[in-house]
Amino acid sequence: EIVMTQSPATLSVSPGERATFSCRASQSVRSNLAWYQQKPGQAPRLLIYGASTRATGIPARFSGSGSGTEFTLTISSLQSEDLAVYYCQQYNNWPPKTFGQGTKVEIK
Amino acid sequence: QVQLVQSGAQVKKPGSSVKVSCKASGDTFNSYTISWVRQAPGQGLEWMGRIIPVLGIATYAQEFQGRVTITADKSTSTAYMELSSLGSEDTAVYYCARGFGNWNLFYFDYWGQGTLVTVST
Numbered sequence: 663e664i665v666m667t668q669s670p671a672t673l674s675v676s677p678g679e680r681a682t683f684s685c686r687a688s689q690s691v692r693s694n695l696a697w698y699q700q701k702p703g704q705a706p707r708l709l710i711y712g713a714s715t716r717a718t719g720i721p722a723r724f725s726g727s728g729s730g731t732e733f734t735l736t737i738s739s740l741q742s743e744d745l746a747v748y749y750c751q752q753y754n755n756w757p758p759k760t761f762g763q764g765t766k767v768e769i770k
Numbered sequence: 771q772v773q774l775v776q777s778g779a780q781v782k783k784p785g786s787s788v789k790v791s792c793k794a795s796g797d798t799f800n801s802y803t804i805s806w807v808r809q810a811p812g813q814g815l816e817w818m819g820r821i822i823p824v825l826g827i828a829t830y831a832q833e834f835q836g837r838v839t840i841t842a843d844k845s846t847s848t849a850y851m852e853l854s855s856l857g858s859e860d861t862a863v864y865y866c867a868r869g870f871g872n873w874n875l876f877y878f879d880y881w882g883q884g885t886l887v888t889v890s891t
Contacts, residue, residue, distance in 0.1 A: 696877035698815075705865055705881040706815065717879065749815055753875045759817030759831050 664688050664755050668748075668762035676770040681737040683765040685750035690730045694754035697726055697735050700764075701746045709748075710735065737767075745769050772796045774804075774866050774882035781888045787854040790885045792866030794847045799823040803869035803876055804849040806840060808862040809884075821849060822873050856889045863887075 665688040675681045685695065697710040708717040710726035713733060723738045737744055750762040777791040792804065805820040819830035823842035830838055839852045849866055863884040869876030 694875065698878070705884050706867075706878070707881070708877065708879050711870075711877050711879075751815075751877060753871060753877050756874050757817065757829075757831060758869075758871075758875055758877075761815045761817070763814050 663757070664691060664752050664760050666750055666752055666760050666762040668750060668765050670765060671763070672766045672768060674768045674770045675737075675740045677742055678739050681740050681744070681767055683735055683748065683767075685728075685733040685735070685762050687731045687733075687752055689755075691752040691754035693729045694752060695726075695728070695733050696751045696753065698749045698751065699744075699746045700749065701743075706749065740767070740769070742769055772798060772868065772880045774798075774868060774880055776864075776866060776882040776885045779886040779888070781890060782856050784857055784889055784891060786856055787852060788856060788860075788887050789850055789852040790864050790866075790887070792849045792851075792882050794849065794868070798868055798880075799842065799844055799847045803873060804840075804842065805867050805869055805876075805878065806838075806851040807865045807867055807878070809865070810859070810862040813862075818851070818853075820869060820876075823847075823849065853887075856887075858889050861887065861889045 667686045693713040695713045698706040700706040714726045747764040773795040803820045806818040821828040821840045828840040842849045866882040867878035868880040870879040
């Protein structure tokens with residue numbers, strides 16, 4: 663089973679600054695990686711699929727990159743509403759159950 | 771507009787079972803999978819299993835084998851997740867989510883609002 667490891671566990675960023683966090687797979691998942699945003703008290707929301715394609719309605723300040731085992735999610739200019747936990751998920755290998763443990767973004 | 775609307779919160783006794791429903795709109799049942807994902811308080815996301823509604827085939831994560839049953843009623847576009855032999859560790863928010871991709875490899879493009887299940891004496 664593929665293990666997904668996210669870092670850091672918590673990231674504190676000032677509004678307007680760039681936020682960058684990582685997701686690493688224990689073996690190659692090609693570009694079959696998705697990112698989700700979960701705001702407090704809400705269900706997760708799809709941000710990125712195919713490692714770099716923004717889902718419908720997702721602002722351009724969110725971008726994903728990477729392939730194989732190393733992936734990055736970047737928020738180019740953090741807004742207060744971006745306070746959330748961000749999860750990555752691989753869907754290259756069965757079972758597609760492997761989520762990372764999440765990165766919590768705090769507003770400094 | 772795709773919507774997944776789940777049933778309301780439940781409180782259950784240890785050892786009992788719980789059944790949560792997820793009603794889907796749009797073309798979901800004809801072309802996509804429905805998964806169940808749970809989240810214990812303060813914890814991450816845990817995939818439990820998925821069903822292919824058009825075929826009625828369900829597959830479960832190893833951790834839940836023998837304890838979870840996922841079904842789908844095509845006539846009402848409603849998926850169900852039943853979890854038995856509940857313990858306190860099953861206290862969590864349970865989400866249904868639509869899988870986009872193929873039957874076995876997918877990401878989750880739409881999510882239900884979540885159903886809180888509390889297991890308590």
